[in-house]
Amino acid sequence: xxxxxxxxxxxxxxxxxxxxxxxxxxxxxxxxxxxxxxxxxxxxxxxxxxxxxxxxxxxxxxxxxxxxxxxxxxxxxxxxxxxxxxxxxxxxxxxxxxxxxxxxxxxxxxxxxxxxxxxxxxxxxxxxxxxxxxxxxxxxxxxxxxxxxxxxxxxxxxxxxxxxxxxxxxxxxxxxxxxxxxxxxxxxxxxxxxxxxxxxxxxxxxxxxxxxxxxxxxxxxxxxxxxxxxxxxxxxxxxxxxxxxxxxxxxxx
Amino acid sequence: xxxxxxxxxxxxxxxxxxxxxxxxxxxxxxxxxxxxxxxxxxxxxxxxxxxxxxxxxxxxxxxxxxxxxxxxxxxxxxxxxxxxxxxxxxxxxxxxxxxxxxxxxxxxxxxxxxxxxxxxxxxxxxxxxxxxxxxxxxxxxxxxxxxxxxxxxxxxxxxxxxxxxxxxxxxxxxxxxxxxxxxxxxxxxxxxx
Numbered sequence: 026x027x028x029x030x031x032x033x034x035x036x037x038x039x040x041x042x043x044x045x046x047x048x049x050x051x052x053x054x055x056x057x058x059x060x061x062x063x064x065x066x067x068x069x070x071x072x073x074x075x076x077x078x079x080x081x082x083x084x085x086x087x088x089x090x091x092x093x094x095x096x097x098x099x100x101x102x103x104x105x106x107x108x109x110x111x112x113x114x115x116x117x118x119x120x121x122x123x124x125x126x127x128x129x130x131x132x133x134x135x136x137x138x139x140x141x142x143x144x145x146x147x148x149x150x151x152x153x154x155x156x157x158x159x160x161x162x163x164x165x166x167x168x169x170x171x172x173x174x175x176x177x178x179x180x181x182x183x184x185x186x187x188x189x190x191x192x193x194x195x196x197x198x199x200x201x202x203x204x205x206x207x208x209x210x211x212x213x214x215x216x217x218x219x220x221x222x223x224x225x226x227x228x229x230x231x232x233x234x235x236x237x238x239x240x241x242x243x244x245x246x247x248x249x250x251x252x253x254x255x256x257x258x259x260x261x262x263x264x265x266x267x268x269x270x271x272x273x274x275x276x277x278x
Numbered sequence: 279x280x281x282x283x284x285x286x287x288x289x290x291x292x293x294x295x296x297x298x299x300x301x302x303x304x305x306x307x308x309x310x311x312x313x314x315x316x317x318x319x320x321x322x323x324x325x326x327x328x329x330x331x332x333x334x335x336x337x338x339x340x341x342x343x344x345x346x347x348x349x350x351x352x353x354x355x356x357x358x359x360x361x362x363x364x365x366x367x368x369x370x371x372x373x374x375x376x377x378x379x380x381x382x383x384x385x386x387x388x389x390x391x392x393x394x395x396x397x398x399x400x401x402x403x404x405x406x407x408x409x410x411x412x413x414x415x416x417x418x419x420x421x422x423x424x425x426x427x428x429x430x431x432x433x434x435x436x437x438x439x440x441x442x443x444x445x446x447x448x449x450x451x452x453x454x455x456x457x458x459x460x461x462x463x464x465x466x467x468x469x470x471x
Binding site: 034035036037038040041042043044045067068069070071072073074075076077078079080081082083084085088089091092093095096097099100101102231233241242261 | 302304306309310313314317318319321322323325326331334335338339342343346347348349350351353355356357358360361364365367368369372409410413414417428431432435436437438439441450452453454456457459460463464467
């Protein structure tokens with residue numbers, strides 16, 4: 026058998042790094058929309074961590090010195106945490122253009138309001154499950170999804186993928202999720218952005234393609250962001266977008 | 279809910295999580311703390327997979343630099359620092375073993391090296407260490423059908439397809455045995471017995 030009939034089955038093999046690259050990418054896409062699978066992966070990973078930590082081997086002292094020496098001259102990939110947003114403009118015009126394009130796309134869909142409504146319901150239902158899975162899904166993640174003031178904003182990305190941002194102004198945080206986001210080659214990564222009304226973009230974290238989900242709590246404070254954008258960037262992410270956004274999701278003010 | 283943290287899975291790591299978060303902010307002393315806590319498990323895992331301490335140490339060096347470089351991708355809300363680092367280490371060691379050896383080689387070798395014998399040797403060497411002994415006791419408690427695919431994949435870096443071929447078992451069956459094996463292992467470890 027070469028084609029996996031049921032992707033749910035793959036969670037264990039995935040955690041064991043036993044899936045070939047194509048199946049691994051397919052499973053990561055599947056994970057974005059499969060909460061049960063994310064729970065499985067988190068659980069399996071804890072078990073596998075115990076398997077791993079049952080192994081131990083002595084390490085020569087010189088290796089430590091060598092690693093520390095290398096560390097002292099190796100810059101960190103710092104897409105988000107500490108680098109101030111330099112050259113932060115996609116430009117007001119670019120943002121407007123992207124926003125306008127999204128609006129046109131939305132209008133063309135016609136039934137978008139209905140769909141958004143049902144997706145919002147769906148998101149709320151998932152939020153309830155998320156609350157139950159707070160430990161495995163990650164507390165910050167569940168906190169945002171279950172915040173009393175959470176609002177759900179959905180948008181179709183340029184490639185047809187549907188994305189949603191759940192915002193809690195109270196918690197000053199947002200969660201991005203996308204279903205069936207296509208896998209990227211190893212040297213590329215999806216990067217998220219907070220967009221301010223004035224058009225400034227702040228890096229808001231990478232969707233780690235080697236990670237286990239296409240959803241994450243956005244990095245950094247929500248602040249005055251009015252939209253969340255997503256672009257494809259070189260591995261490690263960028264301080265400012267280097268490609269046209271796949272989409273910009275307005276999140277209200 | 280069955281979501282209770284595994285024994286020893288979280289508490290001791292809180293400090294390590296903090297160190298890794300500080301390392302992500304460029305704190306080299308904090309990184310040194312992460313190194314000191316995890317170099318031995320990382321090397322042990324790599325050594326188990328690569329069966330070569332020199333190569334295992336190279337993997338450790340690569341993994342540790344990767345940890346330093348990409349530390350700000352660590353998400354404490356998704357798992358412990360230890361889990362994150364060991365996942366990177368496993369990934370690297372497996373990639374290495376796959377690139378070093380033609381897969382055919384490895385299957386032949388896996389066929390000759392009974393995974394059970396291999397596993398028993400390890401069980402002996404870790405005598406006296408409660409946590410590890412428990413892991414190995416739980417591995418031993420698995421039915422062979424579940425244990426062998428798990429051990430071949432995790433400790434020998436074989437893909438599902440390779441495991442399937444070397445056991446002459448359909449790939450779908452291999453995957454479901456891996457799943458069942460991990461479920462049972464988890465149950466055994468959570469029972470803490």
